[in-house]
Amino acid sequence: xxxxxxxxxxxxxxxxxxxxxxxxxxxxxxxxxxxxxxxxxxxxxxxxxxxxxxxxxxxxxxxxxxxxxxxxxxxxxxxxxxxxxxxxxxxxxxxxxxxxxxxxxxxxxxxxxxxxxxxxxxxxxxxxxxxxxxxxxxxxxxxxxxxxxxxxxxxxxxxxxxxxxxxx
Amino acid sequence: xxxxxxxxxxxxxxxxxxxxxxxxxxxxxxxxxxxxxxxxxxxxxxxxxxxxxxxxxxxxxxxxxxxxxxxxxxxxxxxxxxxxxxxxxxxxxxxxxxxxxxxx
Amino acid sequence: xxxxxxxxxxxxxxxxxxxxxxxxxxxxxxxxxxxxxxxxxxxxxxxxxxxxxxxxxxxxxxxxxxxxxxxxxxxxxxxxxxxxxxxxxxxxxxxxxxxxxxxxxxxxxxxxxxxxxxxxxxxxxxxxxxxxxxxxxxxxxxxxxxxxxxxxxxxxxxxxxxxxxxxxxxxxxxxxxxxxxxxxxxxxxxxxxxxxxxxxxxxxxxxxxxxxxxxxxxxxxxxxxxxxxxxxxxxxxxxxxxxxxxxxxxxxxxxxxxxxxxxxxxxxxxxxxxxxxxxxxxxxxxxxxxxxxxxxxxxxxxxxxxxxxxxxxxxxxxxxxxxxxxxxxxxxxxxxxxxxxxxxxxxxxxxxxxxxxxxxxxxxxxxxxxxxxxxxxxxxxxxxxxxxxxxxxxxxxxxxxxxxxxxxxxxxxxxxxxxxxxxxxxxxxxxxxxxxxxxxxxxxxxxxxxxxxxxxxxxxxxxxxxxxxxxxxxxxxxxxxxxxxxxxxxxxxxxxxxxxxxxxxxxxxxxxxxxxxxxxxxxxxxxxxxxxxxxxxxxxxxxxxxxxxxxxxxxxxxxxxxxxxxxxxxxxxxxxxxxxxxxxxxxxxxxxxxxxxxxxxx
Numbered sequence: 001x002x003x004x005x006x007x008x009x010x011x012x013x014x015x016x017x018x019x020x021x022x023x024x025x026x027x028x029x030x031x032x033x034x035x036x037x038x039x040x041x042x043x044x045x046x047x048x049x050x051x052x053x054x055x056x057x058x059x060x061x062x063x064x065x066x067x068x069x070x071x072x073x074x075x076x077x078x079x080x081x082x083x084x085x086x087x088x089x090x091x092x093x094x095x096x097x098x099x100x101x102x103x104x105x106x107x108x109x110x111x112x113x114x115x116x117x118x119x120x121x122x123x124x125x126x127x128x129x130x131x132x133x134x135x136x137x138x139x140x141x142x143x144x145x146x147x148x149x150x151x152x153x154x155x156x157x158x159x160x161x162x163x164x165x166x167x168x
Numbered sequence: 169x170x171x172x173x174x175x176x177x178x179x180x181x182x183x184x185x186x187x188x189x190x191x192x193x194x195x196x197x198x199x200x201x202x203x204x205x206x207x208x209x210x211x212x213x214x215x216x217x218x219x220x221x222x223x224x225x226x227x228x229x230x231x232x233x234x235x236x237x238x239x240x241x242x243x244x245x246x247x248x249x250x251x252x253x254x255x256x257x258x259x260x261x262x263x264x265x266x267x268x269x270x271x272x
Numbered sequence: 273x274x275x276x277x278x279x280x281x282x283x284x285x286x287x288x289x290x291x292x293x294x295x296x297x298x299x300x301x302x303x304x305x306x307x308x309x310x311x312x313x314x315x316x317x318x319x320x321x322x323x324x325x326x327x328x329x330x331x332x333x334x335x336x337x338x339x340x341x342x343x344x345x346x347x348x349x350x351x352x353x354x355x356x357x358x359x360x361x362x363x364x365x366x367x368x369x370x371x372x373x374x375x376x377x378x379x380x381x382x383x384x385x386x387x388x389x390x391x392x393x394x395x396x397x398x399x400x401x402x403x404x405x406x407x408x409x410x411x412x413x414x415x416x417x418x419x420x421x422x423x424x425x426x427x428x429x430x431x432x433x434x435x436x437x438x439x440x441x442x443x444x445x446x447x448x449x450x451x452x453x454x455x456x457x458x459x460x461x462x463x464x465x466x467x468x469x470x471x472x473x474x475x476x477x478x479x480x481x482x483x484x485x486x487x488x489x490x491x492x493x494x495x496x497x498x499x500x501x502x503x504x505x506x507x508x509x510x511x512x513x514x515x516x517x518x519x520x521x522x523x524x525x526x527x528x529x530x531x532x533x534x535x536x537x538x539x540x541x542x543x544x545x546x547x548x549x550x551x552x553x554x555x556x557x558x559x560x561x562x563x564x565x566x567x568x569x570x571x572x573x574x575x576x577x578x579x580x581x582x583x584x585x586x587x588x589x590x591x592x593x594x595x596x597x598x599x600x601x602x603x604x605x606x607x608x609x610x611x612x613x614x615x616x617x618x619x620x621x622x623x624x625x626x627x628x629x630x631x632x633x634x635x636x637x638x639x640x641x642x643x644x645x646x647x648x649x650x651x652x653x654x655x656x657x658x659x660x661x662x663x664x665x666x667x668x669x670x671x672x673x674x675x676x677x678x679x680x681x682x683x684x685x686x687x688x689x690x691x692x693x694x695x696x697x698x699x700x701x702x703x704x705x706x707x708x709x710x711x712x713x714x715x716x717x718x719x720x721x722x723x724x725x726x727x728x729x730x731x732x733x734x735x736x737x738x739x740x741x742x743x744x745x746x747x748x749x750x751x752x753x754x755x756x757x758x759x760x761x762x763x764x765x766x767x768x769x770x771x772x773x774x775x776x777x778x779x780x781x782x783x784x785x786x787x788x789x790x791x792x793x794x795x796x797x798x799x800x801x802x803x804x805x806x807x808x809x810x811x812x813x814x815x816x817x818x819x820x821x822x823x824x825x826x827x828x829x830x831x832x833x834x835x836x837x838x839x840x841x842x843x844x845x846x847x848x849x850x851x852x853x854x855x856x857x858x859x860x861x862x863x864x865x866x867x868x869x870x871x872x873x874x
Contacts, residue, residue: 014186043216056215071253096192125228162250162254196850
């Protein structure tokens with residue numbers, strides 16, 4: 001069971017991610033990114049981090065990407081023009097891909113902990129909201145408050161940055 | 169081997185691939201918007217790795233870390249897009265090549 | 273009181289020089305009086321010294337400790353032993369006569385205050401050499417004498433030839449001084465002392481081997497420079513650019529013999545090495561002959577006398593090399609008188625012919641300047657060694673010493689032949705015949721200030737042969753007179769007159785032409801080609817090196833490289849964010865890779 005879910009979700013995620021990077025239309029890219037984020041959330045579920053999956057969908061896919069799309073619509077960004085193929089770039093990217101495919105699995109499995117297998121129900125972490133919340137508000141309360149400040153600062157920053165000059 | 173059990177290594181490899189894809193997008197795309205989206209991919213790759221390790225090693229704190237990462241990412245996207253809009257008003261384009269005035 | 277007399281004798285001319293230099297330049301008459309007066313007082317003092325001390329006793333004035341470290345003790349002190357006293361009397365006496373002469377010779381020169389200041393400086397320096405009690409003090413005064421010579425040769429500094437001659441004299445002297453310094457240092461290191469009083473005792477302890485020879489030759493180098501012996505003789509003929517009193521005082525009577533004086537002082541060191549003594553003797557021997565041959569073809573009256581001086585000094589050097597210092601000092605004394613006389617006479621001739629120095633443009637002066645003509649004859653007889661005049665006795669003493677060295681005897685007697693030849697040539701051409709130039713037609717004698725010193729010197733030239741020089745040198749230096757050298761040398765000298773008379777009596781131009789001799793054996797040209805041009809070449813090489821390597825490569829190069837590095841690094845700041853990101857990623861990956869390699873996670 002675990003395998004089916006993992007492999008399908010993994011392939012989906014990678015495909016969507018590749019699509020984000022490759023497509024020329026920014027709207028298409030944004031939509032593909034949403035898809036990727038949802039796949040990611042599903043992967044969180046396979047890792048028994050349910051609350052985080054929900055947060056991912058609501059905040060990341062729901063709020064952040066909507067913001068992206070708002071801006072794309074606002075700016076009316078056109079499709080990116082085709083550029084002539086630069087062979088050196090192709091070769092470099094190809095080489096990078098080959099290295100990645102060869103190297104990353106090796107790297108990932110080189111850690112001693114990488115042999116641990118996934119068996120649902122035997123994880124020692126609980127992804128429940130209650131447990132996460134306890135941890136968040138008790139041990140990491142200061143950081144949580146700071147995050148609040150951060151969001152406030154971001155809000156103010158956005159307002160300031162997008163102000164038009166007085167007089168225009 | 170890869171097709172027997174799912175191990176932590178699988179999740180880490182997946183995270184690595186995702187990271188590389190995001191990296192490619194950051195370095196190779198011309199439009200600033202796509203670059204920012206690729207940045208999101210990078211962050212997601214990190215999140216995936218964090219959760220995976222936390223699950224397999226029994227560390228619930230990593231999930232708190234992911235929580236914070238998502239929050240900060242949201243703030244970062246907001247600010248980034250605000251800057252993008254401000255630049256777009258001047259340059260009328262989102263191409264990164266045209267935003268290279270800070271040079272020698 | 274008597275003990276301080278050497279200091280008085282030494283310092284009075286210095287005081288005069290300083291006074292004139294600082295205050296009296298605008299007052300030539302007072303300057304002249306000051307200088308002549310100082311010289312007269314010094315002369316008086318030396319006569320006093322001469323008369324008072326017992327001939328064989330030494331007498332040292334109080335010394336001042338000057339350098340004392342690491343076993344080197346150099347006092348600034350004066351010693352008035354018999355040799356010094358005799359030399360001091362000689363120097364101050366001749367200097368006084370030249371001072372008087374200069375009053376007349378330079379009576380129309382606007383810078384004569386400067387002349388007398390420099391002359392007084394010279395007397396001070398020369399007396400310093402005479403009275404010095406150790407090599408270091410002597411060396412200081414040695415250099416001072418060189419300075420005075422430079423100043424006096426280049427007295428008419430607006431003449432480029434004079435300036436060049438002054439430079440040449442100083443530089444060639446310097447080369448000799450280099451050897452001299454090495455010799456002094458060697459003396460100190462070998463014998464532990466540089467004082468003349470200690471040298472005999474320390475030297476007799478005997479240190480054999482090449483070190484002593486080297487030291488002796490080093491000291492001889494100083495003599496080569498100062499007394500103008502081969503190969504450093506080239507400056508003396510050029511030094512005739514200076515005024516004639518300078519030529520007579522410095523470059524005939526006193527300064528050039530300082531080298532011989534120094535050799536006599538350090539003789540204990542020289543005697544330790546037979547090689548050194550032989551070298552000195554032979555250098556002296558060759559040098560008697562070569563300048564005598566060169567002089568036979570010279571046309572400037574002063575240059576003829578200059579080469580004659582070179583030859584005569586070589587006699588003294590040869591005598592020292594043979595170990596007989598008595599004849600050397602004897603000849604030094606007589607030579608001072610008659611050579612000074614000859615130079616003053618030539619000055620009188622030049623002055624009378626209105627600054628004409630070429631003998632072929634003179635002529636007929638025997639009738640127009642009879643007194644000068646006669647004193648020149650006296651000087652010539654003395655120079656050529658014809659009895660009973662003083663020069664004969666001193667030269668014969670030296671010939672006696674060569675009796676056991678046939679080579680040296682032959683060379684020096686042959687030199688005597690040539691000496692007679694060119695001196696008679698000079699007299700016949702300059703004084704005989706008819707006037708050949710405008711100046712000679714209107715020649716006249718000089719004023720009494722110029723005549724009287726010449727008269728005194730003539731008298732001294734005749735009678736100084738009777739002066740008991742040996743008594744002043746201590747035991748073991750008496751001169752002997754062997755009979756065969758006496759007759760042979762006399763015959764050879766007389767024989768020199770015959771061809772000269774036959775060729776030059778009544779001649780109006782020089783019938784003999786030997787380019788080798790007229791060109792002074794081309795030694796100057798050789799030096800010019802080798803050393804001067806070589807030095808220039810080295811200088812150019814150094815300049816090219818400095819221009820290319822130091823200035824170009826190192827200085828400008830470092831600037832260029834900094835600039836290039838900056839330009840190169842500039843390219844890093846491309847302004848393209850993606851490139852920055854790429855570099856960042858690469859760096860991060862390298863870091864991670866390195867960490868993994870070093871096993872941070874294993």
